[in-house]
Amino acid sequence: MTTAVAEHEAHPVHQGLPPPPGGWRRLLYPGFLRAAWTTPLFFGIGCGIVVLCRWWGGWHPYWFGSIIVLVAALIAAPIGFLAGIGAFDYWARYAIGAPTVPEDHSGHGAYSWRDYFRVNTDHKVIGMQYLVTTIIFFLIGGLLAMLVRAELAKPGMQFFDNQTYNGLFSVHASLMIFLFVIPAFAGLANFVVPLMLGAPDMAFPRLNALSYWLLPIAGIMMVSSFLVPGGAFASGWTGYAPLSVHQPLGTIFFNMGVQWAGASSIMTALNFLVTIITMRAPGMTFWRMPLLVWANFTTSLLVVIATPFIAGSQFFVMFDRVLHTSFFEVGGGGYPLGYQHIFWFYSHPAVYIMMLPGFGIASEVISTFSRKPIFGYRLMALSLMAILVLGFSVWAHHMFVSGMAPWLRVPMMITTLLIAIPTGIKVFSWLATMWEGKIHFNTPMLWAAGFVSMFVIGGLSGIYLGAVPIDIHVSDTYFVVAHIHYVLFGGSLFTIFAGIYYWFPKMTGRMYDERLGKLHFWLTFIGFNATFFPMHLIGTEGMPRRVSDYAPQFAHWNMFISLASFFLGASTLVFLYNMIVSMRRGERAPGNPWRALTLEWQVTSPPPVFNFDEIPQVVGNPYEYGVPGAKHAVLNGDRKAEEVKVH
Amino acid sequence: MRRGSVVQLIVIGVLAGAIASAVALVPGHLGIPAWLPEPASREAGRIHFVFWFVTGICIFVFSIVAAVSIYAVWKFRAKPDDDSDGPPIHGHTGLEIAWTAVPTLLVTAIAIVSAIVLAKNDAQGADPLRVDVTAQQFFWTYNYPEYGNKESDILRLPVDRSIVLRMTSKDVIHSFWVPEFSQKQDVVPGIHPTLHITPDKVGTYPVICTELCGLGHALMRSRVIVMKPAAFEQWAKQKGG
Numbered sequence: 111m112t113t114a115v116a117e118h119e120a121h122p123v124h125q126g127l128p129p130p131p132g133g134w135r136r137l138l139y140p141g142f143l144r145a146a147w148t149t150p151l152f153f154g155i156g157c158g159i160v161v162l163c164r165w166w167g168g169w170h171p172y173w174f175g176s177i178i179v180l181v182a183a184l185i186a187a188p189i190g191f192l193a194g195i196g197a198f199d200y201w202a203r204y205a206i207g208a209p210t211v212p213e214d215h216s217g218h219g220a221y222s223w224r225d226y227f228r229v230n231t232d233h234k235v236i237g238m239q240y241l242v243t244t245i246i247f248f249l250i251g252g253l254l255a256m257l258v259r260a261e262l263a264k265p266g267m268q269f270f271d272n273q274t275y276n277g278l279f280s281v282h283a284s285l286m287i288f289l290f291v292i293p294a295f296a297g298l299a300n301f302v303v304p305l306m307l308g309a310p311d312m313a314f315p316r317l318n319a320l321s322y323w324l325l326p327i328a329g330i331m332m333v334s335s336f337l338v339p340g341g342a343f344a345s346g347w348t349g350y351a352p353l354s355v356h357q358p359l360g361t362i363f364f365n366m367g368v369q370w371a372g373a374s375s376i377m378t379a380l381n382f383l384v385t386i387i388t389m390r391a392p393g394m395t396f397w398r399m400p401l402l403v404w405a406n407f408t409t410s411l412l413v414v415i416a417t418p419f420i421a422g423s424q425f426f427v428m429f430d431r432v433l434h435t436s437f438f439e440v441g442g443g444g445y446p447l448g449y450q451h452i453f454w455f456y457s458h459p460a461v462y463i464m465m466l467p468g469f470g471i472a473s474e475v476i477s478t479f480s481r482k483p484i485f486g487y488r489l490m491a492l493s494l495m496a497i498l499v500l501g502f503s504v505w506a507h508h509m510f511v512s513g514m515a516p517w518l519r520v521p522m523m524i525t526t527l528l529i530a531i532p533t534g535i536k537v538f539s540w541l542a543t544m545w546e547g548k549i550h551f552n553t554p555m556l557w558a559a560g561f562v563s564m565f566v567i568g569g570l571s572g573i574y575l576g577a578v579p580i581d582i583h584v585s586d587t588y589f590v591v592a593h594i595h596y597v598l599f600g601g602s603l604f605t606i607f608a609g610i611y612y613w614f615p616k617m618t619g620r621m622y623d624e625r626l627g628k629l630h631f632w633l634t635f636i637g638f639n640a641t642f643f644p645m646h647l648i649g650t651e652g653m654p655r656r657v658s659d660y661a662p663q664f665a666h667w668n669m670f671i672s673l674a675s676f677f678l679g680a681s682t683l684v685f686l687y688n689m690i691v692s693m694r695r696g697e698r699a700p701g702n703p704w705r706a707l708t709l710e711w712q713v714t715s716p717p718p719v720f721n722f723d724e725i726p727q728v729v730g731n732p733y734e735y736g737v738p739g740a741k742h743a744v745l746n747g748d749r750k751a752e753e754v755k756v757h
Numbered sequence: 758m759r760r761g762s763v764v765q766l767i768v769i770g771v772l773a774g775a776i777a778s779a780v781a782l783v784p785g786h787l788g789i790p791a792w793l794p795e796p797a798s799r800e801a802g803r804i805h806f807v808f809w810f811v812t813g814i815c816i817f818v819f820s821i822v823a824a825v826s827i828y829a830v831w832k833f834r835a836k837p838d839d840d841s842d843g844p845p846i847h848g849h850t851g852l853e854i855a856w857t858a859v860p861t862l863l864v865t866a867i868a869i870v871s872a873i874v875l876a877k878n879d880a881q882g883a884d885p886l887r888v889d890v891t892a893q894q895f896f897w898t899y900n901y902p903e904y905g906n907k908e909s910d911i912l913r914l915p916v917d918r919s920i921v922l923r924m925t926s927k928d929v930i931h932s933f934w935v936p937e938f939s940q941k942q943d944v945v946p947g948i949h950p951t952l953h954i955t956p957d958k959v960g961t962y963p964v965i966c967t968e969l970c971g972l973g974h975a976l977m978r979s980r981v982i983v984m985k986p987a988a989f990e991q992w993a994k995q996k997g998g
Contacts, residue, residue, distance in 0.1 A: 350929075350969070353930065353969065482842070482844070513942065516879065520875065523871060535853070535857060537822065544830075545825070546846070547829075548835035559826070570815040570819060574808070574811055574815075576867075577868075578871050582940060583940075586932060586941075587967065647784060647792060654966070656974065657975035735843065735845065736842035
């Protein structure tokens with residue numbers, strides 16, 4: 111880190127990239143213009159490889175639609191796009207032995223809106239790119255949910271045919287999971303973690319930029335599957351084989367979309383791990399790290415270990431389709447349950463990938479707005495680690511009725527129920543942090559407190575699902591739909607909102623509108639509970655999930671749920687209006703509007719391009735509210751003041 | 758803490774518990790459908806017991822959490838111009854041990870009850886009737902090997918007799934569920950999982966596919982008719998479905 115700072119002092123920082131050259135040379139300059147010809151070029155190369163291979167092997171027809179789509183459109187063209195916008199330029203020069211361009215940091219920071227639309231190595235710009243992109247996919251995913259609810263408002267078929275309906279909820283879930291919750295947390299952490307550590311950036315800024323640019327590729331892939339013949343992928347976000355092997359072409363858009371999003375997650379996670387381990391400011395021991403950093407540390411470990419499994423599962427499904435292998439095809443000796451084991455070995459830890467960063471945000475917000483130290487800081491960090499370890503030993507609780515070895519159920523039930531203990535510790539510690547505090551119910555605190563209450567309900571319904579006999583009754587019913595929305599919406603999304611409101615002043619340099627923020631919270635809170643709580647009831651009553659039509663006995667509740675969900679959807683408009691207007695015209699934010707102690711609040715809003723003018727010296731814990739004279743870190747100004755005092 | 762605050766906390770906790778209990782108990786009355794369908798098998802009776810056992814524990818935990826959070830939100834709200842900090846409490850070992858130990862006991866109790874019920878529900882009774890269940894997109898077929906492989910598209914079962922369903926699928930994964938029996942089993946190609954049911958109430962119930970199996974998934978329904986043993990024998994020995 112010191113070298114990076116020294117380097118930046120040695121070379122004066124350019125105010126953004128130099129202007130592009132004129133004439134035809136402009137086509138070689140990294141950016142969308144270059145991507146406009148490299149993408150089709152790579153598409154063509156992909157087509158060429160397919161045709162050549164098929165000609166060489168004597169396979170007719172040489173031009174085979176689904177293989178062309180897979181190789182040329184879903185693999186080669188995205189690589190061409192990345193090469194065009196310049197994601198590989200530095201590495202490419204390095205790899206071919208050409209003299210590398212000295213790093214002048216001109217690709218760092220944002221000086222105009224254009225700097226958000228190029229490969230940018232500034233973690234703060236990348237954080238914003240992540241957040242805006244993920245919110246766009248959140249809106250698309252939300253609209254798909256509205257369509258699902260419109261169809262379900264009445265029994266019978268209203269608007270869509272079955273295949274389209276199955277596509278709607280499959281793409282809804284996939285976007286929300288892979289393009290919203292996971293990367294939105296990565297985006298928040300991208301902005302905040304280096305600041306919290308006292309670092310000038312992430313450890314690998316170019317890798318960081320690449321991880322961002324993989325995301326729009328994955329998202330566009332998943333959304334565009336609606337346009338291909340046969341419609342969008344329609345076997346749920348779980349894509350169980352053998353069904354998914356025999357679905358129309360859209361399925362490979364899911365198989366490949368997951369690869370791009372997964373690669374993005376893994377790269378970001380590696381980046382976080384190296385950053386957190388090696389780039390902490392002097393004095394920042396592990397036991398002095400803010401809990402958000404702890405949360406992202408454990409999440410990154412989960413991502414790095416687990417994500418390759420879902421990548422494998424989707425490759426196998428794709429191989430069964432295009433290469434006629436038989437990983438999951440009984441006819442060729444395959445094993446359908448193998449898919450579920452591999453899939454859930456990722457997708458259960460993924461539940462924690464989607465929750466632990468939220469725990470971190472909740473800890474920051476609750477401590478700051480209660481004006482009290484986090485209760486049981488070390489136990490809070492250790493319970494994150496406990497969840498990490500236990501999280502890998504519970505995957506088969508998604509498979510209690512799957513037909514797997516029956517003996518596996520009781521051990522998996524025990525580990526599943528054990529996770530309630532570290533999770534309970536976290537909930538009780540948040541409540542104890544609020545106890546006797548001086549609580550300020552600003553918007554971030556409302557979301558954090560709302561999160562704790564909703565997560566308790568989601569956690570308790572998780573106990574029902576963990577107990578095997580009850581799970582046998584409610585598995586694959588609306589009870590499960592209710593549960594996952596209580597943990598992913600009431601849990602993850604509430605904390606994402608808490609984080610966005612909390613760091614909005616830091617990110618934009620402006621304050622959001624507090625009244626609109628509170629309105630957004632209450633509308634969402636009411637709409638959320640009205641939508642999802644009744645789903646528990648119709649689930650235990652007997653309504654299965656993933657159906658476009660249902661028995662008439664559930665008609666009243668479904669109409670109620672659909673109306674509530676439209677109300678819930680509309681509440682998002684308040685959020686969008688608040689964000690857009692406040693970003694342009696909000697009141698100027700001071701450096702530390704919440705009087706917080708962590709490092710990101712000790713610099714200006716928005717922070718300087720390299721975060722800290724001088725490396726901060728960490729001298730204490732991050733949550734010492736109420737301790738007279740306690741400091742988390744000493745910065746430039748303070749240090750001078752202290753020197754003056756000494757003399 | 759002052760005595761008054763303890764009383765207030767307890768009152769809030771009792772109120773929260775009462776509301777949660779109402780949410781648990783009122784459905785089934787006042788025209789609101791009950792939480793669980795009327796059980797029609799012995800297994801369902803046991804599963805419902807676990808459901809209500811867990812519900813009791815959950816109401817207990819919910820009441821405590823609700824009491825503490827509502828009280829905190831109500832009493833510890835800062836005055837608008839109050840910029841002071843709260844007391845710097847960093848932890849309390851006794852409290853932390855308590856909220857590790859008590860949940861451990863509760864989940865252990867749930868695990869034990871669940872494991873016992875699971876073992877009972879998986880045990881097959883004396884003189885079981887075997888029925889082969891075959892799923893395919895998008896319908897169910899039932900075969901009775903003890904009755905000359907009699908085939909039917911409606912599952913007919915004698916009441917109060919242990920039934921072993923031996924299941925398989927011809928194409929993709931389906932799942933067999935009768936809400937009134939509470940038992941559920943995925944029907945997977947290539948393997949033959951079994952499901953044990955002891956129907957104890959004569960009647961007609963829906964069979965629902967609960968694993969997404971493609972276009973016709975929502976409509977992949979069938980019926981199970983639980984009959985008196987004599988009526989079942991008579992039907993089973995007839996020719997034709």
